[in-house]
Amino acid sequence: MFDKLELDDNLVRACRELGFKNPTSIQEMVLPPAMEGKDILASAPTGTGKTAAFLLPALQFMLDFPRREPGSCRVLILTPTRELALQIYEQAQALSRFTHFNCGVITGGINYGTDKDTLSQNLDILVATPGRLFEHIENETFDCRDIEILVLDEADRMLDMGFSSIVNQIAAEARWRKQTFLFSATLEGPGIARFARDILKDPVQVEANPSRREQGKIMQWMHLCDDAAHKFALLEHILKNQVQTAIVFVKTRDRLMQLKQQLDSAQIPCCWLQGEMPQDKRIDALVRFKSGAVKVLIATDVAARGIDIPDVSHVINYDLPRTADVYVHRIGRTGRAGKKGIAISLVEAHDYKMLGRIERYSGELIKKRVIDELRPKHKAPSLAKKKKKAAAKKGKSTVKKSATKRASKSA
Template structure:
């Protein structure tokens, strides 16, 4: 129970209204030490409640230590994307609804007049994307000296997007903070570890594996496609059958628009892509979340950070650039223990991803067929690179020949 974590009644009430009674594994791990004031370094899969894992202790600190002066935000949450910023702020405001606290968002794509109004309202918690916030710091329209808690969410994604230098500069501006927390999908790799060493002070480290109840229950398979026309036919077959809420991933904006033009008159759909005005992005997500549009076409800008309840299907119309991106894509369905389905439409030139995904996930990735839409061609054979044999012998003979030539 959340009450057992010694959280304020107002915060427990907010969480209860959201429908949660038991903390998830990452929440149970992080919250006690975070409330003690320790820096936190944590890894948790998507959909396991990590937003509440940092918002609850941050909010508890703000309640325990009321601000004495009417200054800037006292808690700062940095996230890599606009969509994630909006989502985190929405969840935070639900959690702190009865606590007399306020959370606001600063991201790119919004006019600066809106940002000014937000700063004037002096929110307790500010959720921001690094680039836009640093612009305000340089213009001296935001002061980091009041920041007491700094949270980095999806730190691995921020590194991928090239934000490390900007985040370090923001952290330096907020050097009087009392606590820092870093959350990442993975703690593997030198990049995240270096990031953590620069920003955290003797952190408590947590690597949360979700419980069986929290684990995504996602059924995965692929269809082998002969060509683009076959791929389109398979896509439409699934869109017409048992799709309650579906995200279709496409690799480029050009291919997204081509597919949108094919499907727009047949289905209620919206789309997300890079370099899209923020108001249009927000409107598309709102329609999808409300169920007004059951299909969302998206490039990988939407692969991380979008938390839409009850997405029944993810369809990979195009395969992603890496197995890790595949995992993040299919993580949009089967969230928080719900059942989900992930279908990939694979042409011959993408067949190499079958083996890569199996190795990365440690799970079988099998083909299925649809009656009437069976592929005419067999799956291509994957040619394994042969390892050079008798390497030591060849080296020895090479060394021997060198000695002979010297003689």
């Protein structure tokens, strides 16, 4: 129970009204040292209560040490994407509903006048994307001196997106802070180690292995596609007959618009999410999908991380991603917080090499399934035959080189 974690009654009440019955493993591991004032270096899979793990100790800190006079924000949360920033902001508002704290959010794609209105408030918590916040720091429209807790969420994603320099500069501007929390999907790699070394002070390191209740279960399978027409026919059948709600992933914006037109023609309502999209349209798409107004969201990989939409029944890889780790992040949009989910990949012959990489990376075999009326006419490429051919080709090449060397020696 949350009341056993020495949280204020108003925070426990908010948790209860949000349906949080018991703390998750990441929350149990983070809250005690965080509430003792320690810096935190934490890793936990997506969908296991990570956001509340850093919001609750931050809120408790502000309740224990009330603000003495008006000022700039006390808790700054940096996150890589606009969608994730909005989700964290919404959860901060929900968890602080029985307190007097003010929360704000600023991201790219929003009018600067809106930012000005947000920053002019007596803010307690500010959620921001690094690029837009740094513009305000440079223009002296945001002051970091009142920041007492700095939170870096999805730190590995911020590194991937090239924000490391900006985040380090923001951390330097907030050098009077008392605590720093760094959360990442993985703690592996030199980038995160360098981040932690530069920004954290004697952190408590936490790597949560969620219980089965938290992990949920994602069933994965694939359908072999003969060609583009067969692939769309499979998607149409799945969306019309198997799906409650689905995120359909494609590789590019051009593919997204092409698929949207095909779904419109098939009378399957959908909304979409892509890069360089006006923020009001992004928000509208997520609201329509979350509310159930439409059951299909098409997305490029801008949406593959951080978006927390409850009760997504299916993730469909209409295009396989370019890397295996992106596949794992994509399918993590379903089966969240202990619920079951389904991930389906529509695989053409040219995708088989990537499919093998995905299986090696995830350590799971993705089984084939067929829909009777849409059975593929062609068989899957035989990886064993390909390996034999490659080995034979390599052997011939070696023999040829050896013969050439012998010929040159005898000459």
